[in-house]
Amino acid sequence: MGLQVERIPTLSDNYTYLAICEATGKAAVVDAPEAEPVIRRVEKLGVEVEKVLSTHHHFDHSAANPELAAHYGAPVFGHATDADRIPGFTDGLEEGDRIQVGEQEAHILFIPAHTRGHIAYVFEAAEALFCGDTLFAAGCGRLFEGDPEMMYEALCVKLAALADPIRVFCGHEYTESNLRFAAHVEPDNREVQSMLERVVALRAGAAADWHDATPAEMSVPTTIGQERATNPFLRARDARELGERRNLKDSF
Ligand code: ZN
Ligand code: FE
Numbered sequence: 001m002g003l004q005v006e007r008i009p010t011l012s013d014n015y016t017y018l019a020i021c022e023a024t025g026k027a028a029v030v031d032a033p034e035a036e037p038v039i040r041r042v043e044k045l046g047v048e049v050e051k052v053l054s055t056h057h058h059f060d061h062s063a064a065n066p067e068l069a070a071h072y073g074a075p076v077f078g079h080a081t082d083a084d085r086i087p088g089f090t091d092g093l094e095e096g097d098r099i100q101v102g103e104q105e106a107h108i109l110f111i112p113a114h115t116r117g118h119i120a121y122v123f124e125a126a127e128a129l130f131c132g133d134t135l136f137a138a139g140c141g142r143l144f145e146g147d148p149e150m151m152y153e154a155l156c157v158k159l160a161a162l163a164d165p166i167r168v169f170c171g172h173e174y175t176e177s178n179l180r181f182a183a184h185v186e187p188d189n190r191e192v193q194s195m196l197e198r199v200v201a202l203r204a205g206a207a208a209d210w211h212d213a214t215p216a217e218m219s220v221p222t223t224i225g226q227e228r229a230t231n232p233f234l235r236a237r238d239a240r241e242l243g244e245r246r247n248l249k250d251s252f
Contacts, residue, residue: 003104003126005169007220008041009213010034013173014060015220017130018042018049019123021102026050028101030121030130031061031171035068037211051101054078055132056118057085061171065089079110082117093119106130111154113146118154122162129224132171135159137222138195139178140233141171142250148243155234156242164225173210175219176203181252182232185245191229 006018010033017030018041028051032038042049049072054062057078065076065088077099080092093099095110099121106121114133118141121130133141134154143151179196186192199219206217227234236242 003101003123003128005128005167005221006041006045007169007215007218008037009173009210009218010037011060012210015169015171015173015218017169018045018047019101019104019121019128019130020045020047021104024102026102028053029068029074030169031055031132032064032068033060033062035064035071038064038068039071048072049074051099052076052088053099053121053130054082054086054089055120055130055134055171056115057082057087058115058133059087061132062087079117079119082115085117095119109158111158113151113154114141114144116145120159122166124163124166127163127166128169128221129159129162129166130169131159135168135227135231135234136170136172136178137168137175137220137227138182138192138231139174139249140231140246143246148246149239151233151246152236152239152242155231156236159224160228160234162224164223164228166224167221168223168227169221173213173218173220175199175222179230181249182230184252185232185248186235189230191226195226195230 004020008016010016016032020027027047075090076088078086097108109120
């Protein structure tokens with residue numbers, strides 16, 4: 001497909017990604033709270049980091065930006081309105097903007113709700129979505145700076161319009177607990193049940209330290225099609241139902 005995505009486990013359950021153009025070896029780092037695991041993976045693969053991307057300003061998605069930017073001489077991207085709160089910020093993006101990673105191209109979706117400057121990077125041809133803390137596998141982010149209407153617009157209008165095969169690279173390994181909640185909300189959803197069984201088995205073999213996690217224990221990526229079938233927030237009928245589910249999940 002032309003875009004190789006490396007999953008780098010960071011902090012206690014974060015995903016940092018390396019999106020690599022296979023034709024050129026140029027790469028972008030997505031959502032890095034720690035520099036060392038990223039630098040180690042880049043050296044192992046022998047790729048060339050040309051951009052540092054953040055989906056939003058939270059420290060667990062951006063704290064390592066200045067160190068990585070200095071190390072690679074790379075610009076740091078995020079939503080234009082987050083210029084003063086994304087560490088190392090140099091380049092502002094807006095809905096519809098396009099950025100290149102080698103020969104690969106992403107377009108930007110503005111999806112505020114978790115934070116007011118949250119964006120997603122959509123590599124449409126390569127079928128890869130980097131959506132931070134807005135859409136999780138079987139879940140969604142908390143509404144820190146937005147309301148249910150904004151999350152509904154982000155999830156059920158913008159992200160739900162993407163094609164089924166697009167792989168969902170989200171910000172955290174939260175899938176197992178999200179699926180337990182999904183099974184509570186939709187007890188008759190057989191796709192939720194079978195995905196829950198699969199993820200419980202996969203997580204049972206997890207390393208004690210998330211930094212040591214191997215691909216075999218990672219439930220991410222899923223796909224837009226899979227989320228359409230299992231995600232109780234993407235499946236909400238309207239903003240009201242999404243809001244009710246989000247409230248319920250906050251204390252589940
Ligand atoms: Zn966040
Ligand atoms: Fe986060």
